[in-house]
Amino acid sequence: MKNIKLLVAPILGLLISLPVLILIIYFLFNESSNKEFLENVFLLEYTLNTLYLIIGTAIFVIIIGVITSYLSARFEYFGSKFFSICFILPLAYPAYIFGYTYVGFFEFRGLLSQLFNDTTIKLDILNMSGAIFIFSIAMFPYVFILARVSFAMISKTVVELISLHNLNPVKAFFIVFLPLSYPAIFAGTILAIMETLSDYGTVLYFGIETFSVGVFKSWFGYNDLGGAINIAIVLLVFVFFILIFEHSVRKKFRFSSSTNSNEKAPKIKLQGKYNFFAFIISFIISLFTLFIPTGVLLYWTILDINTLDFTAFEYLFNSLKLNIISSFFIISLAFFVVYFLRFFPTKISNFTHKLSMLGYSIPGAVVAVGLLLIANYLDHSLGFMFFSGSFIILIFAYTTRYFASSIGSVENGFSKINSSLDDTSKIFCKNEKESIFKIYLPLLKPYLLSGFLILYIDIAKELPATLILRPFNFDTLAVRIYELASNEMLYKTGFPSLILVLTTASAVLLLNFKTKRKQK
Incomplete structure (x- = not known):
């Protein structure tokens, strides 16, 4: 037995x-593998587009995720509890819905032009830059969630050491807080990259030829299951190299900080201009990652109410x-x-x-x-x-x-x-x-x-x-x-x-x- x-x-x-x-x-x-397929110009296009997309997304999810997680974990300011919820809610949005709402927001006679009563206002985001923007605002909560925990777990001892060395907040962030949170930030970024790689709805709508689009196009467009399998295998190899890279970087980040203890550092209560700046930064990020997409969906629902x-x-x-x-x-x-x-x-x-x-x-x-x-x-x-x-x-x-x-x-x-x-x-x-x-x-x-x-x-x-x-x-x-x-x-x-x-x-x-x- x-x-x-x-x-x-x-x-x-x-x-x-x-x-x-x-x-x-x-x-x-x-x-299924053949030389003709490997020399196909579409394979190169899929590879380059996928690379541009995940590199651009990785950079911006790190920037947005680190800023939001640090503000949420280390400071108290006007609206900080509300914004902590706002920063996590984009996780409820599929990337393709973000894409649809922003295309509708920026298009000719879209919501933006109606708000300003100027039909000439429009912005074409159906391109690589637009796709990176959409994936960044959709995927940054992965970094936010993990990095927020890491920043919040930093002990009171670390903060006391920073005070003893008279480090200003900006210098302390880059020298102490950020390095201690590298593993969490990197783990969140890898999750964001994997989700970006698996997306189909957004990249198809934005006209970005990635591996996921290639699988569908070969299969349903050309009725070529063998071609779809070839592209799927290349994507698997692509993912495999990302995982190898992750493993090698994780080994470098693998350290244990004795400064982590049960007594966590208290949050800093911001006053005056610092309180204002923290509020403005949080509001702007929430505006683009939550308020605008939700507002567009509500507007479309009201427009279609009958x-x-x-x-x-x-x-x-x-x-x-x-x-x-x-x-x-x-x-x-x-x-x-x-x-x-x-x-x-x-x-x-x-x-x-x-x-x-x-x-x-x-x-x-x-x-x-x-x-x-x-x-x-x-x-x-x-x-x-x-x-x-x-x-x-x-x-x-x-x-x-x-x-x-x-x-x-x-x-x-x-x-x-x-x-x-x-x-x-x-x-x-x-x-x-x-x-x-x-x-x-x-x-x-x-x-x-x-x-x-x-x-x-x-x-x-x-x-x-x-x-x-x-x-x-x-x-x-x-x-x-x-x-x-x-x-x-x-x-x-x-x-x-x-x-x-x-x-x-x-x-x-x-x-x-x-x-x-x-x-x-």
């Missing part, structure tokens, strides 16, 4: 990473059903994987666990291609279509893609449980089932809920995998918004976008509330 339990974690890990493994195997053994399409609530029901079932399944799977890793660890299980964690680094379009290969093979073996276009295959895609984003919360919960409790459970519990339901699930409930909320937010915003793998005649809010924008009906996206953002914002606020309670 114990031998079977030793196999649970490795088998689950392999299953989670199966779509990516199948894609690589198919590529290697079907001779012809609102209330079928959006049907799409909402589809989204909620799919998101809740998928999130519950994935967080349950994460619990069992970590549980069996804790009690029945092996070298193989540790390896497959790391393999399953790579899914978050793989864009949804790549996961979808791998799963379609599996579904086509299984359906061909069965002699009829069962897996293709089913909820099973779509939830499988979400599992591969977002398993890593939930497991961190579960692992954090298990790390808080003393190992002596493990021995106690073996003595007093008759079997694994009793141990799980009477001891570990009740203890881990807050962490499982946090993981569930993280999954819900991510899945609600997912577009590429949903677009490719959704069942026939089944549309989510994300897909509906994408279709309306693709048909140049921007103002019609206002109402469904508001509904989507309200549901994800509720999850973001609840997650933020739970995180603050844990810190206290």
Whole structure:
């Protein structure tokens, strides 16, 4: 029986990473790679555009994320608590909705020109610079969340040392605070880059030819599955090099500061001009990252008030059903994987666990291609279509893609449980089932809920995998918004976008509330 339990974690890990493994195997053994493809001018264009996009996004998410997190963690000023919430709420917005709202805001006879009553005011942002701006305001919360915790954890001892050396605030920030927060800033930036790589809706609408667009174009535009697989593999290699770079940089950042203690440095209460400057900076950032996009969506909804399409609530029901079932399944799977890793660890299980964690680094379009290969093979073996276009295959895609984003919360919960409790459970519990339901699930409930909320937010915003793998005649809010924008009906996206953002914002606020309670 114990031998079977030793196999649970490795088998689950392999299953989670199966779509990516199948894609690589198919590529290697079907001779999909060819010299003509590698010399294709489109491949160079995809590579350069993707590089420009992620480098530009990385620079600006670091700038915005560091400024907002430092202000939120270290200072009290007029509106600081309100702005801390404003800085995290952009996480509720998919990047493509930001893109649609800003195109509508800056276009000819858009909201900006109407505010100033001047039809000549317009700005073309459907280019690389515009895309970098959109991804920057959409992705900076990843840096904000992690860096804010890092800045807030800096101890009172560090602040006292700064005072002893008479360092002014600017110098102290660059010499002390920023270096201590490098690991958190870098981790947040990598998350932002991975999300940018996996985007499809925004880059397509902005006309930026990236790898994700290439996968869709080869597959649906040219009906060339082999070409789509080739591009997906190149993207996998691209991601692999990013992960190698991340690993090498993380090794340099891997240090432990003895200055971190339970006694955290108190926030500085800003007065006078410093209070004013902090407020203005926070307001300007919130204006572009939250107020303007939300204002545009409200304006479009009011503009369309007489012809609102209330079928959006049907799409909402589809989204909620799919998101809740998928999130519950994935967080349950994460619990069992970590549980069996804790009690029945092996070298193989540790390896497959790391393999399953790579899914978050793989864009949804790549996961979808791998799963379609599996579904086509299984359906061909069965002699009829069962897996293709089913909820099973779509939830499988979400599992591969977002398993890593939930497991961190579960692992954090298990790390808080003393190992002596493990021995106690073996003595007093008759079997694994009793141990799980009477001891570990009740203890881990807050962490499982946090993981569930993280999954819900991510899945609600997912577009590429949903677009490719959704069942026939089944549309989510994300897909509906994408279709309306693709048909140049921007103002019609206002109402469904508001509904989507309200549901994800509720999850973001609840997650933020739970995180603050844990810190206290």
